[in-house]
Amino acid sequence: MKTRSGQNALRAALLLASFASILLLWAQAQEKTLTKEWPLIQPSAAGFDAAALTALDADIAGGKYGLVDSMLIIRDGKQVLARSYPHDYGKIYGELAEHEGPLNHDVHGPYNYFSAEFHPYYQHSDLHTMQSVSKTATSITIGIAMGRKEFPADLDTPILKFFDEYKIANLDERKRRITLRHLLTMTAGLEWNEDLPYNDPKNSCDVMESKHDWVEYVINQPMAAEPGKVWVYSSGATQLLSHIFKKATGKNVDQYAAEHLFQPLGIAYHWKQSPTGLPDTEGGLYISSSSLAKVGLLSLKNGMWEGKQIVPADWVAASVKPAMNIEDEGRHWGYGFQWWLQPWGKSPEKFAWAARGFGGQELRVVPEHNLIVVSTGWDILPHDKEPRHDSLERVIAALKTATP
Numbered sequence: 001m002k003t004r005s006g007q008n009a010l011r012a013a014l015l016l017a018s019f020a021s022i023l024l025l026w027a028q029a030q031e032k033t034l035t036k037e038w039p040l041i042q043p044s045a046a047g048f049d050a051a052a053l054t055a056l057d058a059d060i061a062g063g064k065y066g067l068v069d070s071m072l073i074i075r076d077g078k079q080v081l082a083r084s085y086p087h088d089y090g091k092i093y094g095e096l097a098e099h100e101g102p103l104n105h106d107v108h109g110p111y112n113y114f115s116a117e118f119h120p121y122y123q124h125s126d127l128h129t130m131q132s133v134s135k136t137a138t139s140i141t142i143g144i145a146m147g148r149k150e151f152p153a154d155l156d157t158p159i160l161k162f163f164d165e166y167k168i169a170n171l172d173e174r175k176r177r178i179t180l181r182h183l184l185t186m187t188a189g190l191e192w193n194e195d196l197p198y199n200d201p202k203n204s205c206d207v208m209e210s211k212h213d214w215v216e217y218v219i220n221q222p223m224a225a226e227p228g229k230v231w232v233y234s235s236g237a238t239q240l241l242s243h244i245f246k247k248a249t250g251k252n253v254d255q256y257a258a259e260h261l262f263q264p265l266g267i268a269y270h271w272k273q274s275p276t277g278l279p280d281t282e283g284g285l286y287i288s289s290s291s292l293a294k295v296g297l298l299s300l301k302n303g304m305w306e307g308k309q310i311v312p313a314d315w316v317a318a319s320v321k322p323a324m325n326i327e328d329e330g331r332h333w334g335y336g337f338q339w340w341l342q343p344w345g346k347s348p349e350k351f352a353w354a355a356r357g358f359g360g361q362e363l364r365v366v367p368e369h370n371l372i373v374v375s376t377g378w379d380i381l382p383h384d385k386e387p388r389h390d391s392l393e394r395v396i397a398a399l400k401t402a403t404p
Contacts, residue, residue, distance in 0.1 A: 070289045105206075127270050133355040170222040184241075
């Protein structure tokens with residue numbers, strides 16, 4: 001027979017064990033909420049000057065940053081600010097949606113950039129067009145496939161291994177020297193002009209999207225420079241990766257990403273196809289702002305998600321290391337594997353890791369502050385007066401602990 005003191009001791013032990021179990025389950029639940037929704041935190045508790053963020057929010061709502069659809073700020077895995085800014089795009093772009101031309105080579109389909117059915121939201125859902133953020137997602141997916149040994153090529157593999165050379169126009173020794181690394185870092189050397197506004201019919205990307213076979217159009221471009229020597233932003237280079245991924249793995253990039261990137265992170269998505277059926281890796285992805293922030297957190301955690309290595313850590317590190325130094329917006333930027341490296345502060349070594357897309361799609365990761373800033377928009381036509389572009393600087397400046 002047990003004594004009363006023994007019974008009390010047993011009861012206490014059971015209660016302690018139960019409490020420890022509850023704490024463990026709570027901790028696990030807290031971690032898992034990152035795949036469903038972001039825990040909320042007050043700006044001041046996250047180290048921000050709340051008034052400074054309120055002022056930024058007011059300026060965005062007032063149109064000083066153009067047609068912005070959302071702003072999401074995450075620090076230490078917690079949501080500091082989440083705002084949406086509704087616009088009537090049917091009214092704004094409705095007339096242009098009826099007429100074929102630049103930015104509208106598909107009046108009734110997904111390549112009518114003025115169509116409110118497809119832009120900026122996919123069929124009025126919360127899936128927002130990511131445009132060239134798709135390039136970053138493509139790079140991440142290639143890294144995953146290489147890490148899983150399911151992409152049987154290395155970065156220095158010549159890309160013509162994946163093409164029939166006898167079908168390629170303007171073939172020379174320079175074109176034979178283009179590698180996967182050159183495509184990822186925008187240094188392929190192919191002739192390309194994407195510096196023009198996207199509503200200019202001479203913009204190479206607009207011309208590509210007017211064709212039936214995008215890959216054929218890109219690979220047939222003449223060479224303008226030795227591969228690896230000159231940085232030229234090229235959506236065409238990224239579209240070649242769609243073809244190469246299918247040849248190397250037997251799967252399309254979107255299929256592979258669905259299984260090995262989006263599913264583990266709990267991301268709902270839509271990914272447009274080019275006319276030949278290949279995924280539009282240069283601009284076809286749609287996900288929500290919250291999901292885009294998850295991609296930022298995945299990179300911030302060196303490719304780890306809920307204790308599992310999704311992306312190889314060395315791929316993440318290489319992706320956000322400047323392969324080329326470039327000029328943009330009057331400042332020295334870097335460019336990695338389909339990641340922009342945005343300067344901030346006074347130190348030239350301080351970069352935010354940035355995925356950027358046409359119309360105002362922005363993911364910025366600031367590792368020094370464990371900070372993720374996401375914004376979306378659909379500002380697709382040139383302005384007489386250029387909108388402001390300093391939102392990241394203002395967010396960092398709002399941090400009370402930030403150093404210049």
